[in-house]
Amino acid sequence: MNTGQGSVNHNDDQQFIVHVNESKIQIIIRNTSLDYNSTPAFHDIIDSHIDKNLKEWEVDFSGVVFLDSSGLGLMARLSKVLDSQKSKLIIKKARNEIVILLLTSGFTKNVTFI
Template identity: 30%
Template sequence: MIDRVKVIQPKGNLDASKSPEFRDEVSSLLESDAKIFLVDFKDVSFMDSSGLGALVLAFKTVRAYEKKLVICSINEQVRILFELTGMDKVFEVFTNREEFDKSLLSRALS
């Protein structure tokens, strides 16, 4: 099951200058065998509305392919942005990669 997960790990600021690169990376992975796309935010220090827009677009695109996009390791700034925009209700957010892995393993065993 773990081989059916693709990890996307943006770095630095996810803003207007990095959003196109993020969207391209997600698009390039859509044809893979992956069923789950994990966006690991551990190296993202800041995200603005452009980054959030790119993330929402990626979520919709991945869902159109009948795949799933989940998130882990968001910092306080990103968490607050998610809460203010209601995106914390849209995205499945894991505290870190270990929590995601445990969840994946428990789903595979059930």
């Protein structure tokens, strides 16, 4: 996976598309559940970029049809790490039921939903 500046990365099965520039990462989750089966690949994407001091993380949830405790836990971890780095987390285009699940799970601090 190429992780250079301005890169566009695709994993083999196209579940995730990653755009990276100098200060921002955009992760598009495509046609999947964010669950026990898909979180390892998402975790790898996070780990490969978390130490790059990116100021904004935008996660496009438009393709997420289901979120289980594995996906919820991974998003909680990402939120906590980004909060400690003073980076913004933007969750974009999530279905209403997923937004409600995230909000009732405490995703209100330093997270923007659009």
